[in-house]
Amino acid sequence: xxxxxxxxxxGSAVLAMKGKNCVGIASDLCFGVQGRMITTNFRKTFRMxxxxxxxxxxxxxxxxxxHERLEFxxxxxxxxxxxxxxxxxxxxxxxxxxxxxxxxxxxxxxxxAGLDDTNTPFICGMDLIGAPVTPPDFVCAGSNTEALxxxxxxxxxxxxxxxxxxxxxxxxxxxxxxxxxxxxWGAVVTIITPEGSFTRTLKGRQD
Amino acid sequence: xxxxxxxxxTIFSPEGRLYQVEYAMEAISHAxxxxxxxxxxGVVLAAEKKVISKLLESSKGAExxxxxxxxxxxxxxxxxSDANILINYARLSAQRHTLSFRELIPVEELLTHVANxxxxxxxxxxxxxxxxxxxxxxxxxxxxxxxxxxxxxGNFGGWKATAIGANxxxxxxxxxxxYKDDITLQExxxxxxxxxxxxxxxxxxxxxxxxxxxxRLVEGEVExxxxxxxxxxxxxxxxQATVPGAQPDESAGLDSQNTDSSARFHPCDTRRRYxxxx
Numbered sequence: 001x002x003x004x005x006x007x008x009x010x011g012s013a014v015l016a017m018k019g020k021n022c023v024g025i026a027s028d029l030c031f032g033v034q035g036r037m038i039t040t041n042f043r044k045t046f047r048m049x050x051x052x053x054x055x056x057x058x059x060x061x062x063x064x065x066x067h068e069r070l071e072f073x074x075x076x077x078x079x080x081x082x083x084x085x086x087x088x089x090x091x092x093x094x095x096x097x098x099x100x101x102x103x104x105x106x107x108x109x110x111x112x113a114g115l116d117d118t119n120t121p122f123i124c125g126m127d128l129i130g131a132p133v134t135p136p137d138f139v140c141a142g143s144n145t146e147a148l149x150x151x152x153x154x155x156x157x158x159x160x161x162x163x164x165x166x167x168x169x170x171x172x173x174x175x176x177x178x179x180x181x182x183x184x185w186g187a188v189v190t191i192i193t194p195e196g197s198f199t200r201t202l203k204g205r206q207d
Numbered sequence: 208x209x210x211x212x213x214x215x216x217t218i219f220s221p222e223g224r225l226y227q228v229e230y231a232m233e234a235i236s237h238a239x240x241x242x243x244x245x246x247x248x249g250v251v252l253a254a255e256k257k258v259i260s261k262l263l264e265s266s267k268g269a270e271x272x273x274x275x276x277x278x279x280x281x282x283x284x285x286x287x288s289d290a291n292i293l294i295n296y297a298r299l300s301a302q303r304h305t306l307s308f309r310e311l312i313p314v315e316e317l318l319t320h321v322a323n324x325x326x327x328x329x330x331x332x333x334x335x336x337x338x339x340x341x342x343x344x345x346x347x348x349x350x351x352x353x354x355x356x357x358x359x360x361g362n363f364g365g366w367k368a369t370a371i372g373a374n375x376x377x378x379x380x381x382x383x384x385x386y387k388d389d390i391t392l393q394e395x396x397x398x399x400x401x402x403x404x405x406x407x408x409x410x411x412x413x414x415x416x417x418x419x420x421x422x423r424l425v426e427g428e429v430e431x432x433x434x435x436x437x438x439x440x441x442x443x444x445x446x447q448a449t450v451p452g453a454q455p456d457e458s459a460g461l462d463s464q465n466t467d468s469s470a471r472f473h474p475c476d477t478r479r480r481y482x483x484x485x
Contacts, residue, residue, distance in 0.1 A: 068309070072302045075276070079298050082268045 006107050007058050007128070009034060011182025012044050013142035014055035015173045016113040016123045017156060019165035022193040023121045025053045025113040026173045028142075029201075030185040031060055040185040040206075048074055049084050051119075051192050054094075055111035057141040058128065062106040070094060087114035087122040091132055098130030105129050109141040119194040144180035151175045162191050166200070174204045216329055216336060227336055228329050231359035234285060234338040240372040241271060241282040242402050243342040244382070245354040249392040249423030250344035252282040253399040255372070255407050256416050269433050272420045276301040278311050278346045278429040280422050284372035285339035285359075293339055297321050314345030314353045318363045326361025336360075340371040344422045346429045352422070368398075374406040381405055392423055400446040412446070414439035 011032050016025040031042030045055045046067050054070065056063040073093055077085050085093075091112045098106060105128045112124040125139035126132045133139070138156055140148035151172040160168060170189050177184040187202040216227040239257040243250065254271040273281045275297045283290040300320040304312035321341070328336045336359040343355045356371060357363040368386045370378035381402050390398070399419070404412050419434040419442065434442065 068306055072306050075302055075305075076298060079274055079276075080295075 004034065007109070008143050008182060010058070010060040010063075011143045011180065012057040012060075012063075013140075013144065013148060013173060013177045013180060013183040013187075014044050014057045014111045015138065015140055015148055015152070015169060015176075016055060016111045016125075017138040017152070017160075017165060017169050017172075018121045018123055018136065018158070019191075020159040020161055021115075021119060021121065022162045022165060022191055023113045023115065023123055024165045024169040024189060024191045025055050025111065025123075026169050026187055026189040027055055027057075028173070028177045028183040028185065028187050030183055032182060035181065037185060043188055045188065045190060047190075048090065049114070051194075051197070052085070052087050052090060052112070052114035053190055053192065054090075055113070055141065057109045057111070057143070059107035062108045066097070066106050066108050066110070069097065073097070084117075086116045087112055087124070088116065088134075090114075091122075091124040091126070091134075095126060095130035095132050098126065098128065102129050111139050111141050113139075113192065115192055115194060142180070143182045144176060147176035147179045148172065162193050166191050170200075170202055174202060178205050215333060217331065217333055225329060225360070228360045231285075231336045231338045232340075235340045235359070235372060236375070238284040238286075238372045239271065240370060240374055240378060240403070240406055241284045241340075241342050242368075242370045242378055242382075242399050243282065243344060243354045243356070243366065244368045244386065244390070244395040244399055245344075245352060245366065246390050246392040246395040248352075249395070249421055250280075250346075250352050250354050251392065251395040251399045252280060252342055252344050252420045252422075253403055254282050254284075254418045255403060256418055259416060269418055269420075272418050272433050274431050275317065275343070275345075276305075276311060277431075278422075279314055279317060280344045280420055280431045282342040282344075282371075282418075282420070283339060284341075286337075289337040290339045290341075293321060293324070293337060293341070296324060311347065313347045313349050314343065314355065315350070315365075317345070318343060318355050318357060322357055322361045322363045324361075325357065325359060329359075329361060342369065342371060344420075346422060346424065370402065370406075373408075378402045378406045392421060396421070396442060397446050397449060400442055404446070412443045414443060 014027045025045050027044035029040050030037055031039045045053055048054050094110050107128055109128055110126050114122050116122055123139050124132055124134045125141055138152045155168050155172050173187050186204055190197055190199040220226055239255040241254040243252050256270050271283050273294050275281055301312045301317055325337055328334055341357045346352050354366050355363050356366055356369050368382040385398055414436050417439055421432050423430055
């Protein structure tokens with residue numbers, strides 16, 4: 001039995017990057033319990049709208065529940081407003097939901113990636129009680145963010161085209177999860193462009 | 208004589224009637240008509256817009272047609288502000304079900320939630336009932352395409368075709384004559400247009416005064432479409448092409464066997480037209 005923080009109980013890695021008129025978001029595929037792998041098809045990125053993706057790291061049960069609750073909020077928004085939500089607004093909704101549970105929080109660290117209504121790239125990360133950051137380049141979350149930050153800082157450059165962005169995003173994530181005992185077993189990468197999006201599954205080290 | 212039993216929702220009259228509920232239905236009978244028709248491959252909802260003014264800012268979308276969830280749509284007849292409350296309630300009920308069961312709410316279950324809320328206002332609290340009737344169109348795996356009508360009493364029923372709001376009697380009699388069980392969505396659209404043309408106040412069909420919506424399956428997914436003005440103009444043209452010149456008025460086939468007690472109450476102060484009814 002290993003004593004570890006609740007955020008490390010399940011293990012995960014999510015990465016989002018800005019490119020030239022595009023964004024990318026990626027996650028690992030492992031669902032494990034304290035080092036014991038259970039399944040290898042547990043995506044931590046969710047399509048909320050055509051050009052809006054949500055990534056959730058942390059405790060798996062909260063990842064699932066928060067995704068479901070946010071889908072509720074998003075459906076109500078679309079029905080009442082008669083239009084889709086902007087990524088920045090959605091990030092604010094998440095921040096609000098998380099802070100509402102300030103003293104009994106959801107053990108998640110969300111990542112938002114998307115294109116707004118003028119197709120401007122948007123990425124945002126948050127801590128478990130909803131403090132947002134909107135950096136100009138990339139956002140990392142998961143059980144080994146040190147590794148993620150290291151690879152991103154080295155390999156990232158601004159204004160990458162979609163295919164380039166896909167390559168860099170994949171390599172950064174794969175290199176980092178290989179160094180993380182709790183995350184891995186493959187990855188799934190989504191690139192969102194004004195013309196549409198594509199998603200590819202990567203097979204990395206299967207351990 | 209019966210006036211002293213008017214004011215409180217929570218009491219019966221000596222004849223066993225709930226006057227407030229009946230008065231709510233009277234309010235709805237002044238509202239713009241809404242018609243629903245169930246076809247083999249979908250459902251049609253059609254409505255007459257009451258509030259038409261050049262000054263009206265129509266950015267808020269439809270006046271009488273609403274989407275409740277991915278697979279359920281509604282048409283409204285009655286007091287708009289009451290309707291908005293109920294539409295919001297229906298939307299929340301649908302989402303709550305999805306949150307608990309990770310599936311789309313069965314249509315009849317949603318109707319039960321809305322109807323139970325309406326019923327509460329006829330029995331508890333001393334508050335007036337909602338002055339709204341709905342036509343709900345939906346699709347689920349249990350009963351495929353469905354059409355329901357819900358009224359202020361809290362009662363609801365499943366229909367093959369029905370109408371609510373102004374002139375609903377004549378609309379229903381036309382539907383009784385022309386509806387057939389194997390009607391297709393396209394035929395249903397034309398039938399709805401026929402019903403609207405016979406029951407609307409104005410003599411000519413005008414796309415500005417109408418709202419049409421359809422619910423159908425497209426590649427396995429439920430599609431809810433609210434017709435744009437251009438599409439309505441096309442539909443009107445298609446309907447008029449089926450009418451060979453002037454026809455004798457079919458509303459002469461009015462159903463005189465109205466056993467609904469809501470026709471027998473005294474009019475008095477319920478005649479005031481609310482501008483908030485649409």
